[in-house]
Structures are given as structure tokens and as C-alpha cells.
Amino acid sequence: MPSVKNPNGPSRNRLIARAASLRKQRQRESALGKLEKNHKITKEDLARGARPGLLPNSGPRKALGKKAQRKLEKKLGYAIRRKMEREGLSKMEVEKVEEMMGIGKTKKTATTEETTTEETPATKEVEMDFS
Known part of the structure; x- marks a missing residue:
């Protein structure tokens, strides 16, 4: 019995290349899954270019x-x-x-008069410094 491989199957180099590409694809998907899990980035935003610290390029959450x-x-x-x-x-x-x-408005008006603050419900809740 001759030790010749089946001529109808893919070559050894092609099998190695296919395995390598599948391995790379699994690695990428795993990394994207970790990004989504750790950084709360949705799949839609990931598809639009969002990464940790970067907003997506399009869609409702774009910059x-x-x-x-x-x-x-x-x-x-x-x-x-x-x-x-x-x-x-x-x-x-x-x-x-x-x-x-x-x-x-950004322009400032010069006033020398002292303003008195009235006790209103809004000023009681939040202390604001007007100096």
C-alpha cells in the first residue's frame, strides 16, 4: 500500500492556513467579548469603531x-x-x-453695588458663593 495522501483533499499547507485563520478569528471574537464585558461597550458600538476611551463614529452615541x-x-x-x-x-x-x-453671555458688567440675597427655597437648598 503506497503512502500517498488523497489527491482530492486540501493540501497540508492549506489545512495549516485554515487552522491559523480560524484561530485568529476566535482570538479576535474573544477579545471583543472581553471588551464588551469589562468596558460596557455594546456590540453595535464596537461595530461602529468604539473602543475603551473612544466613542463610535456613527449612531446615537457618536461624539x-x-x-x-x-x-x-x-x-x-x-x-x-x-x-x-x-x-x-x-x-x-x-x-x-x-x-x-x-x-x-460671556461679557461681564461692572457693578459696585452689594446685592442682597433673599431667602428663597432654591437658595436654602444649595449654598452658593456669590463673591
């Missing part, structure tokens, strides 16, 4: 551009202003809080 960030900060600032006015803070207090937080 906002600078212009969109500025617009969002303005909207948040207006929402905070409306909330504080609903709670009863005066315009002066609202402006000082906005100035402290860096929200709203």
Missing part, C-alpha cells in the same frame, strides 16, 4: 462636533435659567450663577 456641543451648551444654559426663574431666583442671582458655571 458631537464642536458646533453641536456649543449649541447643546446654550440649550442647557437656557433650560437652567428657566428652571431657576421658576424657582424664584432673581435675575441678578441667575446671572451670577450663570457666570460661575460659564453659561450664557
